[in-house]
């Protein structure tokens with residue numbers, strides 16, 4: 283089993299390819315989006331594709347850990363180029379329903395997750411080559427959020443960040459600090475040497491990029507939730523902290539794309555795609 287990471291400095295996002303030399307999965311790829319010019323590109327996903335092509339991997343699945351609020355997902359790129367089936371957590375409809383209202387999308391906008399090829403429930407597994415990936419429902423940051431275990435590695439999405447940065451915010455629609463606490467306890471129940479891979483790194487204090495840690499390191503050193511932190515203390519801390527945070531820069535552009543499994547809205551009559559920015563609702 284091999285894990286290859288790809289870092290997007292513009293959004294601090296880490297994407298992963300997990301493979302056995304023959305078949306692989308891609309976790310949390312992105313579509314680049316420049317909010318100043320409104321220009322999109324597949325430059326980041328092309329970097330992953332170059333790696334996939336160099337090894338000649340097949341890609342049965344491309345996975346989003348959750349509906350991201352800080353970047354547009356790259357699921358469509360891997361669907362179209364490699365025939366990968368797009369996968370996300372079965373409860374994504376709850377996120378779609380919340381954001382259908384926020385964007386005032388038509389009543390027939392599906393909120394059953396049908397834009398994705400595969401909706402996965404807790405404990406379900408998908409095989410690829412000689413490996414398999416198991417879905418772990420880890421709500422808190424979003425209600426549908428899943429972490430993904432392959433062998434001794436867990437891809438955390440936005441549950442935990444590196445120990446020196448802490449944990450994900452829980453103030454988006456359907457988020458819950460108590461649920462995130464419980465999800466993190468699930469992660470902490472894995473063997474101490476379980477490898478953990480984060481979805482973002484913001485390089486606090488200017489330290490070099492880091493994205494891989496272990497259960498033991500998190501339990502000992504996570505600055506927001508170590509092995510002694512009580513649920514009550516964590517929830518109080520998280521809710522207080524979240525109340526001070528600005529909205530992520532790309533939440534409004536991103537979510538309307540991500541709840542469509544990464545497809546852009548239908549173009550206008552002149553062929554241009556427009557995003558909707560609701561004022562004064564977040």
Ligand SMILES: [Fe+2]
Pocket residue numbers: 348349350351352423440
């Ligand atoms: Fe997120």
